[in-house]
Amino acid sequence: MGEHGNGDPKDSGAVIKAGEGESGKYAIDNPGLPPHRPRLADESEKVAKGAERVVSVLFLLSIIGTVVFFVGYFAIGQTEGDLQLLRVQNTLLGVGVAFAMLGIGLGVVHWAKTLMPDHEMVEDRKPLRKETEREEAETIINDVLDESQIKRRPLLRNTMIGAALLAPLPFIVTLRDLDRSEDFGVERMRHSMWDEGVHLVRDPSGTRIRASDLTVGTAMHVIPENLRTISSHGERLSEKAKAVTLVMRMNPEDIETVSEGRENWSHDGIIACSKVCTHVGCPVALYERHTHHLLCPCHQSTFDAANEFKVVFGPAGRPLPQLPITVDEEGYLIARSDFTEPVGPTYWERGNTDPEGDYAS
Amino acid sequence: MKALSQKRRHPFAGVALLLLGLLITGGLYSAATTINEAQASENADAYSDPDNIEEGERLFVANCATCHGINAEGTDAGPSLIGVGAASVDFQVGTGRMPMQMQGPQAQQKPAQFNDEQTMQLAAYVASLGAGPAVPDDEYLDVDQGDPARGGELFRINCAMCHNAAAAGGALTEGKYAPSLHGVEPRHVYAAMTTGPQNMPVFSDANLVPEDKRDIIAFLQTYESQGTPGGFSLGFLGPVSEGLFIWTGGLALLIASMVWLTSRSS
Numbered sequence: 001m002g003e004h005g006n007g008d009p010k011d012s013g014a015v016i017k018a019g020e021g022e023s024g025k026y027a028i029d030n031p032g033l034p035p036h037r038p039r040l041a042d043e044s045e046k047v048a049k050g051a052e053r054v055v056s057v058l059f060l061l062s063i064i065g066t067v068v069f070f071v072g073y074f075a076i077g078q079t080e081g082d083l084q085l086l087r088v089q090n091t092l093l094g095v096g097v098a099f100a101m102l103g104i105g106l107g108v109v110h111w112a113k114t115l116m117p118d119h120e121m122v123e124d125r126k127p128l129r130k131e132t133e134r135e136e137a138e139t140i141i142n143d144v145l146d147e148s149q150i151k152r153r154p155l156l157r158n159t160m161i162g163a164a165l166l167a168p169l170p171f172i173v174t175l176r177d178l179d180r181s182e183d184f185g186v187e188r189m190r191h192s193m194w195d196e197g198v199h200l201v202r203d204p205s206g207t208r209i210r211a212s213d214l215t216v217g218t219a220m221h222v223i224p225e226n227l228r229t230i231s232s233h234g235e236r237l238s239e240k241a242k243a244v245t246l247v248m249r250m251n252p253e254d255i256e257t258v259s260e261g262r263e264n265w266s267h268d269g270i271i272a273c274s275k276v277c278t279h280v281g282c283p284v285a286l287y288e289r290h291t292h293h294l295l296c297p298c299h300q301s302t303f304d305a306a307n308e309f310k311v312v313f314g315p316a317g318r319p320l321p322q323l324p325i326t327v328d329e330e331g332y333l334i335a336r337s338d339f340t341e342p343v344g345p346t347y348w349e350r351g352n353t354d355p356e357g358d359y360a361s
Numbered sequence: 362m363k364a365l366s367q368k369r370r371h372p373f374a375g376v377a378l379l380l381l382g383l384l385i386t387g388g389l390y391s392a393a394t395t396i397n398e399a400q401a402s403e404n405a406d407a408y409s410d411p412d413n414i415e416e417g418e419r420l421f422v423a424n425c426a427t428c429h430g431i432n433a434e435g436t437d438a439g440p441s442l443i444g445v446g447a448a449s450v451d452f453q454v455g456t457g458r459m460p461m462q463m464q465g466p467q468a469q470q471k472p473a474q475f476n477d478e479q480t481m482q483l484a485a486y487v488a489s490l491g492a493g494p495a496v497p498d499d500e501y502l503d504v505d506q507g508d509p510a511r512g513g514e515l516f517r518i519n520c521a522m523c524h525n526a527a528a529a530g531g532a533l534t535e536g537k538y539a540p541s542l543h544g545v546e547p548r549h550v551y552a553a554m555t556t557g558p559q560n561m562p563v564f565s566d567a568n569l570v571p572e573d574k575r576d577i578i579a580f581l582q583t584y585e586s587q588g589t590p591g592g593f594s595l596g597f598l599g600p601v602s603e604g605l606f607i608w609t610g611g612l613a614l615l616i617a618s619m620v621w622l623t624s625r626s627s
Contacts, residue, residue, distance in 0.1 A: 039626050086590040093590070113626040201570075203518050213567035217557050220568050221518050248562065285522040286533060288560035293534050297522060302534050313534070 020325040033120045039115045051114035064104025069096030105109055155291045178325060186349040190342045192224070192242040194323060199225040200272070200333040202248060208332045214249040215288040222247050222272070224335070244275040245323050246285055247333070248305060257307040265324040265336065272323040273309050274333075277301055279316040294320070314351055317346060408447050408485045408496065415509055417486025420479055424460055433490055439465070446493020449482055450484035452552035454543075467559045494555040496566075501571040502547045505581025516577050519564060526599065529597035533560065538621035547578045 031122045041048040066084050079086040088182025125148035150157050200222040212222060222245050230236040252269040265271075273294070282298035292305040293312070301314030321343050324336035342350055407413060416523035422431065426438030427604070435441030442449075453459040454475055458468040477484065484496065502504075517526065525531045528539035539558055542550065554574050557563035595602040 041626070044536050081588045083590040086587060087592070090590065090592060107624060118626075204514060210567075213565070215563055217560035217563040217566075218565055218568060283522065286531075286539075287562050288533060288537065289557055289562045290560050291534065295534050297531065300534075 014094075033122070036120060039114065039118065048115060051110065055111045055115070058103045058107030058110065062100050062107065063297075065101075065103055067096075067098025068092055069100060069237045072096060075280075094107075095117060185346060189242070189344070189347065192238050192334045192343060193226050193227050194243055194245075194338045195226075196335065196337050197328070198335045199328075200245070200325065200335065201225045209247070209335055210331045211267055211270060211327050212331065214247065216249050216251055216269065219246060219248040219285075219287045219289070221245075221275070221285065222333075242276070244283065245272050246270045246275050246294070247288065247325075248287055248289075250289070250306065254292065255306055257310075259308060262308065262322070262324070264326065265322055267326055267333070270307060270325065270333065272325050273303075273305070273320045274298070274323065274339060274343040278311075278315060278318040278320060282322060283345045299314055317355070364586060377437060381621070407481060408488055410485065413482045413485040414489045415486075417482035417484070417489075420475070420483050421486050424474075425483075428461070433487065435592075440606075442487050442490065444491035444493045445487060447484035447488035447496045448494040448552040449556040449558070450487045451480060451496050452549050452556060452558055454480045454483055454551075456549055458558070467538070469538060494552070497551040497555070497571070501575045502551060502578065504547060504575065504579040504582045506573075507577075507585040508577040509580045512573075512576030512578070512580030513584075515569065516580050517574055519569065520577070525599075526595070527597035528584065542581055545581075547582070550574075550578050550581065 041051050062303050066326070069120045072089050076085060076089045076092070079089055099343065137262065146152060177211040200215040201208055201224070203221045203223045206223075206225070206228060208225070209220065209222065221334065223240060224243050224245075227240055227243060229234060230239060247270060249268075249270045255266065256270070258266075276284050277296040278295065278296065279299055279301050283300070284294050284295060284303065286295040287293075288295070292304040294305055294309065296302070296314065299315050299317035302312050303309040303316070303320050304312045309323060311319060313316070321341050323339055325333055326336055327335050377502060379540075421429075421433065425433075425442075428436060429442050430436050430439075433442040453468070455456035455473060455477075457471040457473040461468045462471060462472055473480070487493075488495070516528070520528075523531060523533065524542055525539075530539050532538050539561070551574050554564040554569060554577070555566070564574075595606055
């Protein structure tokens with residue numbers, strides 16, 4: 001690969017000594033190009049013929065690849081739920097395209113390396129611009145400034161700047177109005193569908209949950225009952241993304257921390273928390289019933305359900321928001337209110353709502 | 362024969378034939394259900410048979426009492442088994458997790474140490490100590506009656522976060538892990554949901570009714586039977602194994618082609 005060993009035993013052409021030539025004692029002269037070495041294909045017509053054959057075989061391979069693709073695409077056609085056939089089709093499509101592209105690429109490179117001329121060329125750097133050219137450009141700009149009279153007539157200049165600043169505003173305003181909901185923008189992230197008296201229902205069946213349905217160690221994935229009142233599918237999904245909640249029941253004596261103001265947030269060992277990780281918003285739902293740990297699968301943030309979901313490991317900055325719950329007179333679980341802080345990761349307008357201020361937002 | 366062929370054109374011949382057919386089908390059906398019921402009750406009886414309970418107690422004292430206590434009341438080394446139910450024993454012993462090889466983050470699956478009869482006897486003994494989840498009825502293990510599509514939805518909501526969207530399992534905290542569900546027997550999948558072994562949450566019948574569980578099992582079976590239409594699964598681990606593959610295999614390929622591109626032809 002390297003260019004060493006171009007010399008012979010008597011004269012090592014590659015080694016240069018300082019102080020020889022025109023450039024003084026320590027500098028090294030431009031060593032020039034290493035001596036040109038002809039390739040096998042340059043010297044032997046037989047080798048060149050072989051290289052030609054290799055290149056055409058590679059091109060042929062590309063042709064076969066394209067044919068294989070079309071066999072997969074048209075001959076197999078729609079697989080209609082036959083997964084074994086689908087696998088064969090996927091393989092043919094992938095292998096076909098891969099060989100169609102690789103065959104051309106490898107062929108062209110091999111062609112260039114073995115058969116195309118390989119003589120060394122030196123292309124000199126273009127000379128730098130001269131001072132006179134530079135002055136010429138400067139005069140042109142000054143002429144334009146003078147002739148347009150922009151310096152003499154500041155009114156022209158100021159109105160032009162004003163017009164240029166205002167002209168893009170229509171586009172920005174129309175972009176903003178793509179979102180036509182009432183509470184526009186980041187304020188929507190502050191609230192979810194949970195509210196006082198909203199029933200906790202199973203996802204996806206939408207049935208209400210009695211407190212007695214949850215045995216110790218149970219974890220249940222719930223959504224607010226009023227979610228189904230939203231008719232637009234997209235809107236429902238965005239609201240669901242904020243409201244997804246995990247309900248779990250543990251022994252009431254296992255709950256270690258209940259801070260002031262949260263005494264009535266749980267019901268007989270049943271606690272609920274947002275499933276959206278406070279780090280970057282992955283769904284945290286890997287619940288371990290004995291350690292009471294909730295693990296986020298994306299970056300291994302671990303929350304302790306027995307201590308108000310505080311972070312015990314990982315990059316998350318804040319505990320998971322807890323949903324205050326209670327039961328109605330029929331024994332169904334209901335929310336006491338919305339989450340008391342915005343769910344999910346920190347964002348600029350969120351503000352630091354952590355009461356202790358332990359975690360900078 | 363002659364009399365029969367003469368009467369076959371009688372106006373009531375069709376009606377008589379229909380009645381006869383209905384009677385035979387109905388009779389066969391009721392006979393079959395009785396046999397089924399007999400089997401089912403036989404199954405339930407086995408767990409309440411005093412002989413089995415006694416035999417189970419002997420097995421328990423010899424093999425399990427060291428950790429779980431002589432009366433299954435639990436010790437520092439193992440939890441109490443009162444009220445865990447027959448399903449729990451059937452799962453833990455049937456999948457080889459118990460007896461435990463060593464203390465660790467969680468019991469690992471290994472070849473079962475007891476045969477089916479001994480497992481049943483152990484389960485019968487533990488079930489006799491206190492009410493708990495029973496071994497599932499065969500009705501709810503019949504995947505042909507399940508709806509795999511619905512099971513898939515339930516699986517993605519309730520199970521996929523730990524067991525992986527392809528049921529290949531995944532890591533939990535501090536060395537614990539959710540095992541792969543490939544090749545696990547339906548009764549063990551069912552029992553795991555009702556009992557919540559190790560750190561798995563309980564999915565009781567109030568959360569996922571038995572039909573839901575059957576749908577989930579049907580989904581798992583269907584999924585396994587489908588193979589991997591997308592090509593190599595690389596362990597179904599998603600970005601982890603795919604990333605490893607592309608960073609080692611893919612980059613090596615790129616470097617090799619770079620070296621080839623810049624090398625001089627001989």
